[in-house]
Amino acid sequence: MKIIHCKSVAELNELASELLVNEIRENPHLLVCAATGNSPTGIYRELVRKQFSVVVENLRFIKLDEWYGLGADDAGSCEYYLRKNLLEPLEVSAERYTTFDGLTNDPEQEFKHVRQYLDNNGPIDLAILGLGTNGHIAFNEPADVLQPQPHLAQLSETSLNHSMITGSGNVITQGMTLGLADILQAKKIILPVFGQSKREIMQRLMEGKVSTHLPASFLWLHHDVTCCYCENDS
Numbered sequence: 001m002k003i004i005h006c007k008s009v010a011e012l013n014e015l016a017s018e019l020l021v022n023e024i025r026e027n028p029h030l031l032v033c034a035a036t037g038n039s040p041t042g043i044y045r046e047l048v049r050k051q052f053s054v055v056v057e058n059l060r061f062i063k064l065d066e067w068y069g070l071g072a073d074d075a076g077s078c079e080y081y082l083r084k085n086l087l088e089p090l091e092v093s094a095e096r097y098t099t100f101d102g103l104t105n106d107p108e109q110e111f112k113h114v115r116q117y118l119d120n121n122g123p124i125d126l127a128i129l130g131l132g133t134n135g136h137i138a139f140n141e142p143a144d145v146l147q148p149q150p151h152l153a154q155l156s157e158t159s160l161n162h163s164m165i166t167g168s169g170n171v172i173t174q175g176m177t178l179g180l181a182d183i184l185q186a187k188k189i190i191l192p193v194f195g196q197s198k199r200e201i202m203q204r205l206m207e208g209k210v211s212t213h214l215p216a217s218f219l220w221l222h223h224d225v226t227c228c229y230c231e232n233d234s
Contacts, residue, residue, distance in 0.1 A: 001191075001220055003206065006230040009042060009194050016128075016192050016228045017046030021054055023126050023188065028055040031125045033178070034086060035064045035138070036078040037164065039130035039192045041085060048089040056090050062098040062117070062124065065138040065177040068152060069170055071103040076164045078102075100150075100176050107176060111150035114178070124186035131193045134158040135201050135214040137183060139175030142213040148181030180215065184222055191219065194230040202229060 006012040020043065024030055034040070047056075063078060070077035079099060087097060098117045100110040118124070129137055139153040140146055147153070153175045165172050183189070193202055201216075205227075210217045219225045 001222070001225040001227055003227045003229055006194075006228055008232065009230050009234055012192055012194055012228045012230045013042035013046050016043045016190050016226075017050065019190055019226060020047055020126065020128070021050055024054045024056065024059065027125060029058045029060065031060045031062065031121060031123075033062050033064050033124045033127040033129075033183070033186060034082055035128050035130045036081040037130045037162070039194065040128050043128065043190075043192060044085045044089075048086075051090060058096075059090070059092065060096045060098075060121070061087065061092060062114070062178075063100065064127070064129070065175055066100060066102040067165055067170075067172050068102055068107065068174040068176050069172050070165070071101075074102075074170070076170070078164075081164070102176060107152050110176065111152075114150045118182060122182075122185065124182070125188065127183055127186035127189045129183070129189060129191050131191060131198060131201060131205070131216050132158060133197055133201055135204065135216045137180070137215045137219070139177035140180050140183075140215045142215060144212060146212050146215060146218075147179045149179040150182065151177065151179055153177050180218055184218060186222075187224065189219060189222055189225040191216075191225060191227040192229075193227060195233045196231070199231060 066078045072079040104110050141156045155175050205216055210220055
């Protein structure tokens with residue numbers, strides 16, 4: 001893992017977005033796995049701003065995770081976030097976007113669909129991730145064992161206190177997520193991390209020790225991970 005220390009969040013967003021844009025220039029049909037939350041928002045805004053300098057009309061996207069129990073019209077859902085910050089600004093058509101429904105009564109069928117798509121069209125070319133304060137990647141939470149494939153995860157207290165769902169009035173206990181193998185099979189990974197709340201977990205991550213109780217540590221096993229890190233919140 002290559003860790004680049006940035007002086008500001010603006011510098012982080014610029015650096016990470018340039019990494020993304022360069023990948024798009026090399027492969028306009030890029031399959032991008034997109035995270036949600038505060039960490040990648042600035043990167044997506046920069047991509048939207050720069051979209052006319054690259055060809056984005058053939059980009060493909062796959063959603064990283066979703067709160068189980070939230071639908072696309074819920075402002076706290078990952079689907080809502082991606083549509084607002086990425087898909088609609090880039091005019092991504094439905095056939096170029098692979099997702100899973102947070103309101104489904106049959107999550108296993110949703111995961112089967114995602115798995116089949118990755119089998120036929122993968123692996124992911126570029127995964128844009130985020131780092132949880134407990135070290136989770138997507139909804140792969142710290143545990144004795146980790147799941148390799150798309151699955152329904154029991155959410156940790158840390159995830160349940162995420163700003164996306166606190167105060168929403170919805171009772172959320174599980175999350176739908178790609179597995180660690182799906183993520184680690186990506187050709188390239190960008191991990192943006194910033195803020196005082198992430199300092200402690202970044203210190204643990206930078207130790208370079210791999211443990212299921214720190215899922216993000218498995219990124220050390222990948223051949224091409226760039227972590228853009230800013231200790232500050234701005």
